[in-house]
């Protein structure tokens with residue numbers, strides 16, 4: 785499967801009261817990867833929501849990724865995204881199998897991406913590229929990093945952090961394969977606008 789296009793990430797606060805309609809609206813516009821990101825400790829809600837997303841993704845032929853939680857990903861037979869403090873990649877790969885999509889947060893550090901590649905990551909994520917409403921304190925990355933990454937990392941490159949339709953094009957032009965977006969997609973005031981934004985993010989790849 786080609787990992788290229790829009791990587792939509794859910795946010796439990798932003799999507800409160802409109803979780804499934806907004807996610808479905810994004811899928812309608814085209815989503816390559818959908819990440820379930822819920823930072824709460826409410827295990828039963830997390831399982832319920834992740835199961836609902838797995839069903840929705842199956843209908844739209846979209847790959848589901850669970851943030852932080854390799855055990856939940858294994859339970860659903862889907863992929864996982866792991867940050868630097870979310871546990872090692874090698875056991876996650878052993879747990880999920882060779883075909884699972886496993887992503888790794890690499891901040892602005894190429895050496896972390898090289899290590900992730902050696903340990904079996906499917907893609908590496910760099911960020912944050914712009915000011916992020918969702919995660920303002922994430923370490924900053926800049927576009928020059930993408931050129932180095934392109935030369936040294938032979939995996940799809942995901943970019944994240946404050947990405948919107950107004951600032952995404954240069955990231956794609958500099959080699960980003962996946963645009964990971966929360967607020968720039970789901971911070972819309974209607975489902976129609978979410979679908980329009982998803983389509984517009986995808987169009988950036990068609991013209992690159």
Ligand SMILES: Cc1ncc(COP(=O)(O)OP(=O)(O)O)c(N)n1
Nearest residue numbers: 851865866867868889909942944964
């Ligand atoms: C695609 C993608 N990239 C980066 C992150 C951030 O992961 P992490 O550093 O573990 O932070 P949290 O998202 O867990 O707060 C991500 N989730 N997805």
Ligand SMILES: Cc1nc(C(=O)O)sc1CCOP(=O)(O)O
Nearest residue numbers: 911912916918922945946966967
């Ligand atoms: C979850 C996350 N990780 C980041 C990183 O840089 O690793 S930035 C970020 C937030 C992404 O949300 P938004 O698109 O609303 O800025």
Ligand SMILES: [Mg+2]
Nearest residue numbers: 852866867870
């Ligand atoms: Mg994490």
